[in-house]
Amino acid sequence: MIGEVKWRIVAGIELALASAMIVLDLFIPTLLVLGLCAISLLARKDGIRTLGFRRVDRPSHLVLMVLVLVLGWTLLQLGLVMPVLSHITGTVQDLSAFEDLKGNVGNLAFLLLMTWTLAALGEEIVYRGYLQVRVREIAGSSRWGIAVAVLVTSLLFGIAHTEQGVVGLVVTALDAVFFSWVRLRFDDNLWAAVLAHGLSNTIGIVTFFLIGPIYGLW
Numbered sequence: 001m002i003g004e005v006k007w008r009i010v011a012g013i014e015l016a017l018a019s020a021m022i023v024l025d026l027f028i029p030t031l032l033v034l035g036l037c038a039i040s041l042l043a044r045k046d047g048i049r050t051l052g053f054r055r056v057d058r059p060s061h062l063v064l065m066v067l068v069l070v071l072g073w074t075l076l077q078l079g080l081v082m083p084v085l086s087h088i089t090g091t092v093q094d095l096s097a098f099e100d101l102k103g104n105v106g107n108l109a110f111l112l113l114m115t116w117t118l119a120a121l122g123e124e125i126v127y128r129g130y131l132q133v134r135v136r137e138i139a140g141s142s143r144w145g146i147a148v149a150v151l152v153t154s155l156l157f158g159i160a161h162t163e164q165g166v167v168g169l170v171v172t173a174l175d176a177v178f179f180s181w182v183r184l185r186f187d188d189n190l191w192a193a194v195l196a197h198g199l200s201n202t203i204g205i206v207t208f209f210l211i212g213p214i215y216g217l218w
Helices: 002-023 029-044 059-089 105-139 143-159 162-185 190-211
Strands: none
Touching (some): 002 029, 002 105, 002 143, 029 105, 059 190, 105 143, 105 162, 143 162, 162 190
């Protein structure tokens, strides 16, 4: 019992440190929190499987199912969420970082590499993996505890993308909820969230490469 309380306190300290790194936008927050995650796992003598990585028996089936969900989510974001948010706020998601991507093969290759490493794998380990596990450690693994973990980490994920403006913050926070749901939908497997994140970003990047940034379907 004492040991359990001790690790809950430690989890709270870890969560506070990670939140500060993200909110203050220190260096590259994802890399800093990955370092904190590594220290945490070593201190607990835990393996990376404790973050949610599980064996996938039918990888091709998982990829196909996640792709279908991502396509549906992308259409919902473009067809409803982004236009409504833009109408309410009078602004659009700031995608100026991708203005030079259209027709630029070099930028496309670089962004796809970053998408599947730092973004899909790195950010999922941090937000849907490490941080959600620590929040669950504090709040419990009941439905309520899981909901709290999803909400807290999704808010942090949105804050990590404040350079995209108010609309971008909300859109990415909702993306985080979607990635969390995908993880839970597929037996709480973090690989599913990694796939969802990577495929979602890939669709966006390839679209920007072909036609430039888009801010909704209407």
